Amino acid sequence: MEENMNMTAERSLEIITEQIAQSRKAVSKSTGQSLYVAGFCTMAMAMAVAIVNIIAMNNGFTPIGHLLWFLLPVIIWLAMRSINKKQAHAPVNLVSSLVGKTWWTFAALVLGFFILASLWNVLIIRWLSSDPTVIVSQQVAITPVIILLMGMSISITGHILKSKWLVWFGIIGSLVVAVGDYSGIMGAILARISSIHTVGIWHNVSPCLSVFLFALIGLMLPGLMLKHQK
Amino acid sequence: MFQPLDPLLHSELRLAIMSLLISADEAEFPYIKEQTGATAGNLSVQVEKLSAAGYIEVEKTFKGKRPCTICRITPKGQEAFEAYVQALRSYLQPKG
Numbered sequence: 001m002e003e004n005m006n007m008t009a010e011r012s013l014e015i016i017t018e019q020i021a022q023s024r025k026a027v028s029k030s031t032g033q034s035l036y037v038a039g040f041c042t043m044a045m046a047m048a049v050a051i052v053n054i055i056a057m058n059n060g061f062t063p064i065g066h067l068l069w070f071l072l073p074v075i076i077w078l079a080m081r082s083i084n085k086k087q088a089h090a091p092v093n094l095v096s097s098l099v100g101k102t103w104w105t106f107a108a109l110v111l112g113f114f115i116l117a118s119l120w121n122v123l124i125i126r127w128l129s130s131d132p133t134v135i136v137s138q139q140v141a142i143t144p145v146i147i148l149l150m151g152m153s154i155s156i157t158g159h160i161l162k163s164k165w166l167v168w169f170g171i172i173g174s175l176v177v178a179v180g181d182y183s184g185i186m187g188a189i190l191a192r193i194s195s196i197h198t199v200g201i202w203h204n205v206s207p208c209l210s211v212f213l214f215a216l217i218g219l220m221l222p223g224l225m226l227k228h229q230k
Numbered sequence: 231m232f233q234p235l236d237p238l239l240h241s242e243l244r245l246a247i248m249s250l251l252i253s254a255d256e257a258e259f260p261y262i263k264e265q266t267g268a269t270a271g272n273l274s275v276q277v278e279k280l281s282a283a284g285y286i287e288v289e290k291t292f293k294g295k296r297p298c299t300i301c302r303i304t305p306k307g308q309e310a311f312e313a314y315v316q317a318l319r320s321y322l323q324p325k326g
Contacts, residue, residue: 007241007245009318009321010322011242012245012318013322015242015249016249016315018246018249019249019250019265019266020249020250023250023253024253026261026265089257089258090261091251091261093255
């Protein structure tokens with residue numbers, strides 16, 4: 001682009017439209033990159049948690065691999081920081097700020113819910129069950145709730161970026177995986193392929209499978225599509 | 231009646247810079263360079279002209295250990311851009 005002062009009005013309008021569209025595209029690409037990286041890290045973490053749980057339970061320990069989930073936000077942040085250092089930042093505008101705030105809210109809700117639900121499931125239920133006068137409440141299903149929250153965030157991101165398929169990826173993907181996990185379909189599939197000795201181990205691996213599947217459908221694939229959209 | 235066009239904005243590169251910044255809160259220099267396809271030298275000159283006119287503000291900071299230049303449009307720049315678009319309309323509207 002040069003310092004051409006003899007532009008027509010049409011050419012001026014063309015430049016304005018072009019640059020505004022490019023700005024929007026850059027934000028979409030950058031969001032796609034973030035979704036892709038988050039998806040990749042989540043899938044890798046789901047595999048790591050599953051492997052640690054299998055090893056731990058085979059050696060008589062509790063499924064301590066789930067503690068690794070706390071590292072996920074740190075790993076995603078480090079990965080994003082390393083990528084951002086290498087390339088020019090997408091501009092900060094209303095769209096990128098809304099997308100950022102949506103995912104910040106998601107992260108805060110998930111972290112808070114994960115800590116409270118884990119406390120309830122591990123400590124309070126154990127304490128209540130030791131008192132025979134109290135009826136023990138049901139355990140909180142952590143994975144489907146997190147997947148539904150993630151689906152909602154993906155869908156809102158789709159609305160902000162005006163990407164219909166991202167909206168539907170979020171809604172359909174999260175519903176299928178969350179219902180599959182909550183209804184026990186995922187567990188039933190794992191139980192079918194496991195023996196009586198390994199069914200307990202697979203039970204602790206099934207949330208990892210749900211998260212892995214949703215990270216693939218809801219984060220990595222839409223991220224890849226946004227990154228490569230024309 | 232044709233309205234006069236702001237000569238500072240009626241240049242391809244400066245208009246492109248302003249159009250990028252009008253839809254963003256802020257943008258880094260390498261991003262503007264990438265989007266406009268301009269050379270760093272030419273871009274610096276044009277950014278300086280817009281900054282001198284008070285249309286944009288330039289912040290020199292650091293990103294890690296590397297220097298980083300951030301550009302933002304000012305309220306005066308927004309007004310000038312709006313007036314420029316308004317003036318463009320008078321050239322495009324059919325005479326009746």
